Every structure is written in C-alpha cells, then in structure tokens.
Amino acid sequence: MEYFKNSLKSVLGAPPPGTQMTGAETVETLLARVSTSTLLEDRRDACRAIKALSKQYRLEVGAQGMDILRQVLELDRNDPEIIGYCLDALCNVTSKNILKDECENNANVGEQFSEMFLKNPENVSLVLSFLEEYDFRVRWPAVKLLTSLTNSRPKDIQDLILVSPMGVSKLMDLLSENREVIRNDAVLLLISLTKSNANIQKIVAFENAFDKLLNIISEEEYTNGDIVVEDCLLLMLNLLKNNTSNINFFKEGSYIQKLAPMFILPDNLEEVGWSPQKISNFHCVLQVVRTLVSPNNPAQIVTSCQKTLRNANLLESFCNILMASGVPADILTEIINTVGEVIRGNLTNQEYFANVLAPSNPPRPALVVLIMSMVNEKQPFTLRCAVLYCFECFLYKNEIGQELVVQTLLPSSTGNTTVTTGQLLCSGLFSNDSLSNWFCAVALSHCLIENPSQKEQLLRVLLATNLGAQPVTLLNQCGVFLQHTSKLQAKLGILMLISMWMAHCPAAVKIFLNVPGAMAFLTAQTSASEFDNNEELLQGLCAFIMGLCVLFNDNSVQNYSKENLAQLIEKRVGLETYCKKLSEVSRHEVYARAAKQPQIKAKHSNELLLEFEFCKLFKVMECLIIQALGVQRDLSNGISELSLSEHENALLLQYKDLIRDQDKKLQDLQKKYNHLQKEFNELKAQMEELQQTNTQLVDQNTLLKAQLSAGTTQVTNIIHEIQAPAPPPTVDSQPVFIHGNNDALLERIKKLEADNERLEKVEEELAEKTSEIESYQRDQDDLLQLLTFQDTKLNKFKERLRQLGALPHSDESSSDVSDNEKDKESGPSLL
C-alpha cells in the first residue's frame, strides 16, 4: 500500500499541504490525466493507478471512467502495457462478485456497468480483437474481461458474440494456447458462454472443440489430471446437453471412442486411491456419457449412441467399474445410473448386462448383486435409488428380461439354492424396512408393464408365510400386508404394484377381491374425510384401485360384480367424494415430481412415494375409471377437450364431422341456388326485352295500317275522278269558244294525265307497303312464336326452381310477381 501511495504521488504530484484528497477526487484527477495527457507514459501511469483504485472505488471509476478507458483501448492499442491496465480496470468494474475492499450495497454495480459497456456492440468486437494480440499483458486480461462480462450479463454478450465476425473462432483459438493460464481461463469463459445457447454451442463444436478438449484432456492424463480436465468435461457437457445436432456430431466424429481411455482403471488403483479431483473428473465424464443417452433425447439418437457405446466397449468398461472394488460410493452410484441409461430400451445392451457376472465366489449375476444392495438398509440412499433405476432400465421394453425375473419366483423343478432376483425382491417386499418395501414393489411392478402374460405368471407365485400354514399367493399376501403395515411408503409401494398388476388383468382382480378385508380397507380409506401428511395420496390410490376393480371385473366374484362395486362406490363413498379423491393424486406435488423423468430423484428416503411408470398408468386409467362409473365431469371446471374421456372425445369428433358435413352441403346448395337465381334474372330480363320489342312492333303495325287506309281512300277518290264520264266534246261553230274550250280541255287532260301518273305511283307504293306489311306480319308471327317458346321455357325453369325448393309453391305463373309480393302473401300464414 505504501508503494502504491508513493506511486500515486509520483503520478499526481504531491498533494498541496494540508489537504487530503478523497478517493473520488483522486479517480477524477487520474481520469482527467488519462484523457488530456499527451505523453503516453503519463497516460500509462494514470491507467496503472486507475487499475489499482478500480477495486476500492469501482463506482467512481465505472461511472466516470468507462468512456475514457474505452478511448484508451482504441487509441493506445499499440502499447500492450496500457491496454492491459485498462482491461484489468474494466474487468474489476464489471465484475459480478463483490470485491474485497468494497461495501456491501454495491451488489448490482457490476451488472449495471457490464450493461453499460455492452450497450455499444463495438466494445465487444474491440475486446475480442485483443484476443488476437499475442502479448500476455493484453490477451490474458482480455479473456478475463470477457469472462467478467459474461458472468454479469450472459445473454447480452452471447448475442453480441454471435453477431461479431469470427467472435467464437477467436475464442476457440485460445484453446490451442500454450500458456496454460490463458488456455484454462478460455475454457472457463467458454463454459459460461455456451450455457443454454444452442447456436454458440454448435459453432464451438464446429470449430473442433471436441478435438481440442480431448487433446487437452489426454495431455493432462485423462481423469488423473487436475481441475482443467474437469473444466474441459464441463464444457463438453454444455455443448452436448439437449443439443441433438452436437450429439449427432459427437457420435459421427467418433468422439465416443475417444472417451474410452477415461474409463480404464489402473491396476494399482487400490494403492493410489481416488483423489477428490479424480472423483470430480470421473463424475463429469459419466455425465457426458449420460447426456448422450438421456431419455430426453430423441429415441433414434439414443439408440445409435447406445449401440456405439457398446461397440466401443464402453458398456463393458462401465460394468467392470461397477464390479470393481474400492470405487467410491458416489462414483458407483453414477456408474449404476450410467449403465442404466446405456441399456435402457436397447435389447442387445440389456442382454449383455443380464449376462454380466460379479467376481464373487460363486460368481453371481451383477443384477443379483445390485438388487442385494438395493434391499440392504446399510447402503447409501442414492445408491439404492440408482440400483432401482438401473433395474427399471433393464426391464424397459424388455419382455425377455421381465420374464427372466418373474421366472425366478415361480416354483421350479430344479432345486436351485442360489439367491435370485425374484427371491430378493419378494423378501424385500415384506421386510421391516419400508424403503425396501417401496423399492421392491416398484421393481416388481416394472416386470409387469405392458406384459399381460407375466401378470398371469406372477399370479402363480406362492409364498409360505408360517410353518405349517397353507401357502398364499403373492397378491394375497400383498393385500394382507397392505392392511397390516403402518408405514405410508410401504403402503403406497404395494398399492402401485397392485394397480400395475390389476390393470388389464381380470384374473388378478378376482384374486384381490377375494382377499379378506381388502375391499373394506379400500372403502374405509376412500371414504375417509380427514387426512394429514400425504395421506391424501394413500386415499387417492385406494380409490384408484377400487376403480380398477370395477374396470377390469369379469363378474366372477359373487358379491363384487362390476355393478355391485359401482354401487358400493356410489352409496358408501359418493361419486363426488370419489372423484375428488382421485383427482387429489394428480394434483399432488409428489405426483408432479415423479412424472417428470424416469430417473428416481429424491434427497431423502421419505420423499419417495410415487413413481414415474405408475404416474403414466394413473393418467391413462383415471379417465377410464371415471367414465366407467358414469360420472359426469364437474361442469364448474369447464369442459375442455382435454378433460373429456376417450369415448366422449370420439362422440364429440363424430358430431364435429357431422356438422362439418352439413355445413358443406349447405354451402353447396347455397351456391346452386345463387346460380339458378342468376339464371332466372337473366331470363326475366330477356323476356322483358322481348315484350318491349313486341309492343313496338304492334305499334308500328297499327301505324302502317292507318297509313294504308289513308292511301286507299286517296286512290279511290282518284279512281272515281277518272271514272266520271268526261263531257263529250261539242264541236262549236264558234272557234274561239272551242279554242278556249279546247284549251281548257287540254289543260284538264294534262292534269288528268298527271293524276293518272300519280295514281300509278301510289298504286306502286301500295303494293310495296302491302308486301312490307306482309313481311312485318310474318315477323310478328315469328316473334309471337318465339315468345310463347320463351314463356314455356321460363315456366320450365320456374318449375325446376320450385323443385329445388328455392321458390315457394305458388299458383301464380306470372313471372311478374316479385319476391316481395310473395313474401307478403305468405307472411300471414306464418303467423
């Protein structure tokens, strides 16, 4: 600190005597120096001091110095030293952690400053560009600043790195860095950057991440290496988790095979022991394997990864570790889980596992050894859970495996004295340890999933309870045990087993109904009105079993026929209470937790109450039971399609189809009607036009007739005139008179001649007109004929319309009656 004060003095000059600068003032002065000083050395010294102060006075440095420091990064980028100071200072300012010399209320300061810094996208590109600088003083702080920013504002920086060209590539180059400190910090940075960002994960994988990481891991001697191996594995885990594309790449790139050296246990392991780091490394690599075959992945990917794991002999390695001695319990637990997921649903792998032998004397199947640990109270809880999960995975979609287990329970001809899975399960089922009861019940129930023949086979199992007493069936014993045990966990386990057994198996129902007191117990539980401490689950499960007894009843037990039981539920319990009890189960948080994933996850043994496969069964059967009891769903809940039963749903669909059909028909008819209406209107218009032409023609006709008659009278007049006898010409002696008379006569003759000429013309005209009239008359006749034809056609169309139901029946044949008038006519009759 003394050195620091001295250096401050040298930068700032000695303070004037008598005044003491506050921290804020110092920062301010220093920043002013950085931004105004012309000498690089001055700026460098100021930056060094700012870096030193940035922890204690980060509020001041961040608030006032962000821009100035950024400027330095741009302008002085050729001087590694000053850049290093700046990056370090910014790193301190943006750190999410509360720094050592800092007061507590600065909790969010780092995030806020990070946000400020990231507001300008160019800042990220700038820092990324410093990664290309080889100088240690620049590259390392640049990595640290990016890490600090990522921890404070992960989402922002992820987006910015994706859009900055070659952003991820520059980071990936750091993995080949030979200065380990930078390389290791780069791994850490990439771990934070790849968290829940599939795009960055893919680019990182594309940039040969798996090669580079596996290189580092092998250089560090695999699981024997230090924490950097763990970090590399964590990064791999980030790249693979829920990223199908990358998992596919991992498999196709033969990286699974490259994991193999990680699982080779050294011969001298017992002397060397497991260091905590080795345990962590081992744990991580197992997580990597499990991510590849996680039940959440698409089935196709899981299957191909399982195949590759077997072919690369990794399954064998896992089984070896499983059977090795001296393996720490938590590694053993994880190995068991891993083996489970590697064989889950894969027949070849399941068969391989069934044949694995433990190196005991005499050799026992690994399965038996595992089940032994499951029913052993002294084993750690998580280990016992893992064994159950592994056993479930072994039975998943494995009819042969299911048969194998059930067979070990059946009375066999060979007097086999060795311990078998079945025997262990049966003794665990009724032991004093309720957790064992639960484990064994669930394990047995998994032997019966979707396997009707094993349900029947298991009914044949007989147990000798007391010496000398009659042997009882396993199911019978379950019914008895259910009534006697006081532990909730055991009861729930047994109930889950029974329900798995009785679903789709009337023979099991028959036996269960004959268990003395069983139905009374169920009825009492179902009708109980009070509960505490998860007892609602017990009551719900009892109700569920009663429902199954109704559903899969073949009416072979006299007092408990389908009808009787339904009545029992209705009278003794009440349908409403019954449904409430049932729905209580699926609403329970324990149910929600168990239904989430196949793996059994619990911190404490008393949390284990329900199980994944049972939840699946419950979900399917609940609806069927309610439907079988003829219960209407509570309407206040609102009927959604989801809440409907299968039958109701089918009915609904049927109606929907019907409506859709009718709707279609209706539309078709409407279309047809519109078409016809249009046609009708067209015809009507056509007809009106024709009528109009017709009247015109008639008018013309009368006009012509009038003209004709006028012409005729004129002609007769003229004819009369002509026919009137002309006075005989009198020859007079008086020549003048004659001459005069002659003149008059001549004139007269001339006139007559002219008249005659006119007459001839008129006659000609007349003949012309007559022929014209004749042609008109012919035309008119034709038109009239056409009119009648159109009229009949119109009537025909109307008839057709009427047939199609578009027009109401009416005797009015006249097309002039408008629709309105018709409406008016039909109006009153409707009233």
Add this chain to the structure above:
Amino acid sequence: MSYAYLFKYIIIGDTGVGKSCLLLQFTDKRFQPVHDLTIGVEFGARMITIDSKQIKLQIWDTAGQEAFRSITRSYYRGAAGALLVYDITRRETFNHLTTWLEDARQHSNSNMVIMLIGNKSDLETRREVKKEEGEAFAREHGLVFMETSAKTAANVEEAFINTAKEIYEKIQEGVFDINNEANGIKIGPQHSPTNPSLPGTGGSGGSQGSGCC
C-alpha cells in the same frame, strides 16, 4: 469407421431452397416434403469413396433466414467446401447469390471449394431460372455448377461427391495445408504421421487430434 480424409462442408443459400432436404437426401436417402425451418444449424455425416479412398463428409446445414445470417458466417472459416443453393423456381433466390458469394468469400479461407446448385429441377413447369443462367453465373465466378432435385435425388450424390473430388484434387496439388484443421480438412487416423496404436505419442503431432485413439 476409419477414413483417409475428413472434409467439412456447409450448405448455404436462401430460406426454402431445399438445403435441409439436400442433406437429408444425401445422408439418409429420403425426402421429407414438409420440413420445419432450420433453426441455427443442423449436422449430418456420410462416408464416400474417391480414388478408392474413404472420405468422411461432415456437413453443417445452415439456416437461410436473414436473422441467422451472422450465425452462418461463423461457419465459413472452418469449412473446406460449401454448397451454395438456389431454387430454380424462384428467381429471387438466384438474384441473392451475389450476396451469398460475397459473404462466403469474405469470411472463408480462400481455398474453399464452392459448388453452385440449382435445386428443385423436378419442378420443370415452374422453372424461373434457366439452366444456362446458372452455368453462366458459375463460369463468371469460378464455381462448379449442377442442377439437382432433393425430391428425386437427381444429381444429389454427384453434387456432394464432385465437391469432394475438387477438394481432393486441391489436396493432391498441395493447395490445401492439410495440417491446419481450420481449413476444414482432417487426415484420418491411419494416415497420421504417428502410429495410432500407441496412445500417448499422438501428442507430438501438434494439433493432430486424431492421432490418439
């Protein structure tokens, strides 16, 4: 599973031109008429034979949408080959080729082999871009050209294999620095300088990740 070389490919081009379908046809030999939009990038792989040598192709199928363009850029540098795809029934996808090419040339290593592909050649009736136009564009920009149909599988094999041949020739000519994995080329285990059967010595090959298995 052993191979002489491993080539990394990317498939680029506008959205909806059939990039994912080409990949599916090549890796799985099937056609899926309804495909969701590719989000980000998908991965596929297949083994082929060139010059009687086993060559493993790792193909990254990118998203064509503009929103993912910056993500796509991150893949150029590490790829040895790129299939630049357009849709012969949509002129605009052809018009955008220049932008794609600029992007690719700017961000990739200079030796990256680019194959121009006019996809959907089965839809002849809806063709908007003539084959000659594609050929001319390829000639002008020094690309290999081919028309394919992911639906009928016509030319799909050839498109991927011819690209690989081109890369292979470049390797033979010594154009590619095969020891630099950033080029998108890896030498297979049996070709690596160190003996693969001796784990532990693989590290001496520098960045040779494949030497140690």
